[in-house]
Amino acid sequence: MDGATGRYDLLVVGGGPAGMAAATTARELGLHVALVDERPSLGGQIYKQPGEGFVVRDHAALGRDHVAGRVLIDATQRSGAHVLLRTSVLTLRDGDVVLHTEGEPVRTVRAGRVLLAPGAHDRPVVFPGWDLPGVLTAGGAQTLVKTQRVAPGERVLFAGSGPLALAFPAQLHGYGVNVVAALEAGPPPAPRDALRLLGAARGNRQLLLDGLRYRAALLRGRVPLRYRRIVVRAEGGDRLAAVVHAAVDSGWRVLPGTEERIEVDTLCLGYGFFPSVELMRVAGCALRYDEDLGGPVVELDEWMRTSVPGVLAAGDGTGVAGALVAVDEGRLAAIGAALDLGRLPLPAARERARPLRARLDRKRVFREALGRLYRVGPGVYDLATADTVVCRCEEVTCAAVDRAAETTADVNVVKGYTRAGMGLCQGRSCQRQVAARVARRHGLRLAEVPTGTPRSPVRPVPASAVADEQLQDGGFFTRDA
Ligand SMILES: Cc1cc2nc3c(=O)[nH]c(=O)nc-3n(C[C@H](O)[C@H](O)[C@H](O)COP(=O)(O)OP(=O)(O)OC[C@H]3O[C@@H](n4cnc5c(N)ncnc54)[C@H](O)[C@@H]3O)c2cc1C
Known part of the structure; x- marks a missing residue:
């Protein structure tokens, strides 16, 4: 934390390969960095660590991925970045990031730059x-x-x-x-x-x-x-x-x-996976649709900046491309942040970025070849029957969604009619299925159906964590009706 301004230079959301690589690179460049992840340990998806109570005596015995993950985790822990685990980012606006650490009240942190590296989730x-x-x-x-x-x-x-x-x-x-x-x-x-x-x-x-x-x-x-x-x-x-x-x-x-x-x-x-774009959406970042990258993905410039000033993004959350791409994108974003904050001159930033860009280009060619081979077929949206539950949180069937879609092509209206997407997962599971049904009913391509309006908080949070303790009415819960 910067003692003079009381804020971080860079706040990184996500402790997977992208976030860890970004945090260590940003520390090498002299930035004050915080790294936030909702899980109990660093590593993200690919480098998930054995849970509490396990003691690993021989890391090599757990395989190459585990060892590669340990190298990144150890480097992050040594880097001097302030690591906040079991901490969810709920929303962000104008450099303010709203965090919730388990068991604590919600709080706001300020940062010069915010890097979103939230990864992806199962389709x-x-x-x-x-x-x-x-x-x-x-x-x-x-x-x-x-x-x-x-x-x-x-x-x-x-x-x-x-x-x-x-x-x-x-x-x-x-x-x-x-x-x-x-x-x-x-x-x-x-x-x-x-x-x-x-x-x-x-x-x-x-x-x-x-x-x-x-x-x-x-x-x-x-x-x-x-x-x-x-x-x-x-x-x-x-x-x-x-x-x-x-x-x-x-x-x-x-x-x-x-x-x-x-x-x-x-x-x-x-x-396959869907990029986790909830935070990009609540921040107002411009998105585009690319089925091979997992659907709606955030628009980025050459330094991994989104369309929202001060907000950068990297890793699977910007399009599913694997851990090696995530690491290089995380590093590139850290260089971009240092450049923007005036901590690295443009020629030096370009020099540092050159090998990263070369590797990323080669990975892109490979990913595109794989994408052609394993393109998701539209038949994946045709497997459900009328009584299949599509939104598990709110127990909404396909028939209910189809009925609502008769009168509207707006997924927000379908959500309002049926409650599909209003539950704990906030539509992470059902939103694309609902959009596919709306698209089919109205003869649209999936990419042409605008995603629903994003809502904060992007993660469930206990009411006690957001309640204002100053506002108390002692009699409220005891008063007889
Ligand atoms: C379920 C799953 C399993 C995978 N398994 C493999 C595998 O076995 N082998 C392989 O090669 N690749 C695997 N992949 C792909 C690979 O993990 C990714 O390409 C790589 O991990 C991407 O790194 P990342 O840093 O972008 O994201 P991730 O590794 O996904 O890390 C993102 C981190 O952000 C955190 N986060 C997200 N939102 C918030 C929030 N609002 N607040 C706080 N923290 C947040 C998450 O807890 C997570 O730790 C898997 C992907 C997924 C989704």
């Missing part, structure tokens, strides 16, 4: 039975094994798409989980796809090798990997008992007569 896919106990996202299953060493179930089916749909089942299998099969909605890589990926291999060798390693692990573990198949239904009473899956065409539309049923107690879903 929910809605089909009959998706809300049964035993159906969980890949990220949820990964959190169980990585932080608690708990297997999500006895017989696990994995269904998803994209590079992580190869990595996740291989990782789960590596942790000793009984993965009975993995379903990929996309096609098997054709020779021309392999050539395209090889063409983009410069600077991305490790990513290619990782892909081969995960495939080999599934083959060794005799985990069948079946392409062009999608989950159509989860069955069970109190909890999951079986999953029905079917073949799909290139748009992920189910091909009639291809259904198969498999008895499992756990279904992990990994159909």
Whole structure:
């Protein structure tokens, strides 16, 4: 904290690879930095740490990702950045950031620059039975094994798409989980796809090798990997008992007569991620729509500045692109912040940024090649039936959303009619599904349906944390009616 002004130079939101890299780089450049994360430990999604009570005696035994994460975490802790854990950012405006640390009242912190690095979250896919106990996202299953060493179930089916749909089942299998099969909605890589990926291999060798390693692990573990198949239904009473899956065409539309049923107690879903853009939206940052990057993504300039003065963004929250991209973007944003604050002259900033930009360009080429291979098909929005619950927080069915969409193409109005998106998750799970139903009803492309009006706080907060203790009426709760 700057003693003269009582504020930080840079406040970083998110302790994942992007936020940690930004905080350490900004400290190297002499900025006063605070790093905020709602989790109990640094690391973000990929580098989730074992939970409280676990003692790690041999970090190497936990694998390459774990070691890479430790290097970033240790550097952040040594950097002199002020790390605030179990602290959620609720909203921000004009350099004021509103924070809530567990068990404390809400407070406001000022910063010269704010860097948003909130990462991404699992893309929910809605089909009959998706809300049964035993159906969980890949990220949820990964959190169980990585932080608690708990297997999500006895017989696990994995269904998803994209590079992580190869990595996740291989990782789960590596942790000793009984993965009975993995379903990929996309096609098997054709020779021309392999050539395209090889063409983009410069600077991305490790990513290619990782892909081969995960495939080999599934083959060794005799985990069948079946392409062009999608989950159509989860069955069970109190909890999951079986999953029905079917073949799909290139748009992920189910091909009639291809259904198969498999008895499992756990279904992990990994159909990709959505960038967490809630804070960018409440801040008023300009967004654009890019399905390959996960949907609405924030507009950035060459120094990772958003359209809102003083607010920068980096990492998966600006478009899902992986941990290595997140690290370089975080560093670039820190350089951008130092430049803006007059702590680094432009030529020096350009010099420092040059190798980062070169690496980011190479990663972009690779990501685009992968994006072509694993593009999400529109059929993913056609799996639900009328009585499928689309908004779990408020228990709103697809039929209710469709009825509301008869009269309006405005998702805010649909929200007002049905309460879909008004619950604890504030629409993180259902908003895109609702938008897809509105788009279909009105013959629009998904990208043409404006997202609902953002609301603060972006995270649930106890009323006691925002209550003004000065305003007390001792008789209010005791007075007889
Ligand atoms: C569920 C999931 C699992 C993944 N697993 C893998 C994997 O196994 N292997 C792999 O290669 N890649 C994985 N990825 C992708 C990879 O993790 C990301 O590319 C990388 O972590 C992005 O880094 P980041 O810093 O942008 O975001 P993240 O790592 O997501 O970090 C963002 C951080 O911001 C915090 N945050 C968000 N909003 C707030 C708020 N309002 N207030 C306070 N804190 C906030 C979050 O708690 C989080 O710690 C996964 C992604 C997800 C979403």
